[in-house]
Structures are given as C-alpha cells and as structure tokens.
Amino acid sequence: MKFSKSLLLGLSFVALFGCSAGVEEKKEALATAQTERLALTGLRIESVQKLRESDTSLHTITSKTYTLFACFKESALGKRVQYKKFTISGIDFPAEVKESTVEGCITWDENVTMD
Numbered sequence: 001m002k003f004s005k006s007l008l009l010g011l012s013f014v015a016l017f018g019c020s021a022g023v024e025e026k027k028e029a030l031a032t033a034q035t036e037r038l039a040l041t042g043l044r045i046e047s048v049q050k051l052r053e054s055d056t057s058l059h060t061i062t063s064k065t066y067t068l069f070a071c072f073k074e075s076a077l078g079k080r081v082q083y084k085k086f087t088i089s090g091i092d093f094p095a096e097v098k099e100s101t102v103e104g105c106i107t108w109d110e111n112v113t114m115d
Contacts, residue, residue: 065110
C-alpha cells in the first residue's frame with residue numbers, strides 16, 4: 001500500500017511538471033506570433049529642432065532633436081493597431097511607453113548630440 005501511494009505521488013509530480021513545461025512553451029510561441037503579426041506601414045521624421053551654442057560667434061549646433069512617426073497594422077487582417085501600448089527603447093535612450101492613435105501611429109522624440 002505504501003509503495004502504491006509513493007508511486008502515485010511520484011507520477012503526480014511528473015504530470016505536474018510536464019504540464020507546466022508545455023504551458024511555458026505555448027506562452028513563448030504566442031508572444032512570438034503576436035510580434036510577427038505587426039507590419040510597419042509608415043516611418044518618417046516629422047520635425048528637426050537644432051540646438052545651438054549662443055555664446056560663440058559661429059553659433060555651433062550642439063544637438064538635434066528628431067520627432068519620429070511610425071504607423072503599424074496587423075499583417076494578417078490589415079487592420080490598424082489602434083490604442084495599443086508600445087515600449088520604445090534604445091542605446092542611451094530610456095524606455096518610454098507610447099499609445100498608438102486611431103490611425104495606428106505613434107510619435108516619439110530622439111535627441112542626438114553633436115561634437
């Protein structure tokens with residue numbers, strides 16, 4: 001009797017760990033499928049602002065701020081990605097969360113310093 005209880009307990013643990021591994025694999029596959037469904041429909045620079053040093057006679061440009069504009073749609077259905085949150089990050093750029101508009105577009109600013 002004690003052997004059968006131990007066997008049942010062991011099989012329960014094996015089944016439990018086997019099921020949890022399958023769930024993690026499915027979550028990763030779903031996350032990959034969701035990111036592959038997006039298509040970039042437009043990318044452009046909206047504006048450029050130049051910052052200059054005013055104390056020199058040459059008024060040297062010290063940095064530029066670019067306002068970028070990107071639009072997305074679901075590649076499978078062709079629908080705009082409306083009111084969804086996007087995280088924008090990069091090198092020397094803090095992560096920033098933006099929400100897409102009714103057109104499926106987001107805008108953000110990037111500052112480039114000049115030497």
